[in-house]
Amino acid sequence: MNSIPYSNSTAALLCVVGLVAFAGTAAAFSVSTDGSVPSETAVDSEVSATYVIDDPFTGVAGEYTLTGATELRDVSWTVSVLRAGSTVSQETYGDQSFSQDLDIDNNGDQVRIELVGTAPTIGNYTYQPEERYTLASLARITGSNEDEFRNDTAHHYTDDSRTARQAIDAAQEAVDDAPGDTADAQAQIDRAISAYLAEDFDNAVSLAEDAQQQAQQNQQSQQTTRTLLYAGGAVVLLLVLAGGGYLFYQSRQDDYSKL
Secondary structure, X not given: OOHHHHHHHHHHHHHHHHHHHHHHOOOOOXXXXXXXXXXXXXXXXXXXEEEEEXXXXXXXXXXXXXXXXXXOEEEEXXXXXXXXXXXXXXXXXXXXXXXXXXXXXXXXXXEEEEEEEEOOOOOOOOOOXXXXXXXXXXXXXXXXXXXXXXXXXXXXXXXXXXHHHHHHHHHHHXXXXXXXXXXXXXXXXXXXXHHHHOOXXXXXXXXXXXXXHHHHHHHHHHHHHHHHHHHHHHHHHHHHHHHHHHHHHHHHHHHHHHO
């Protein structure tokens, strides 16, 4: 008799749980990239990135200021407010930063931010960490509160600095893998890094290659030593076996002589 009320209660509870779960997975303010955001760029190359804000007013204030900043040069920002895929409004900015007021009454359900610019020059060369610049920083401001919701940086390089960095990285890997004493090779790498920081990239490459060669020679020397040891051990083993065989043969001969 109690099974029907119990089932109804259970069904009601499941409905509530389902509604809560649905509410927990409902759309909310989110930002994604349309395409890839570069992790490294050559100095003076053209760089582009596109960000898409979905549900820009879900779970946040109905009015706020959208801001963006970049260290790219010759910048163009295009900020489009869309509704169901159709453009509601579109603004273009030509500075390294922009700010735009957004209002839920404009009926937008998506904001698209397209950024194009030129990768900046390198003011100060560093090896670790590598040289990076701000590709795009995006934030929303409500009153006195600023919430940065995206910050992308990228490594920038010249052809010469990239070649030098690759040479130093290869040398460091060789030194790390080499057995034995690699102090001299490591010292050469340290000198190569110092040359890199001084923007003396040709010298950095030369020093790094020398360090790599030292490490490889050290490794080859260790391998040669091991080979000689193994060969020497094999010779000793053969001599022991030969000597034991000769003694066994002599003992047999002695036995026959006694007979």
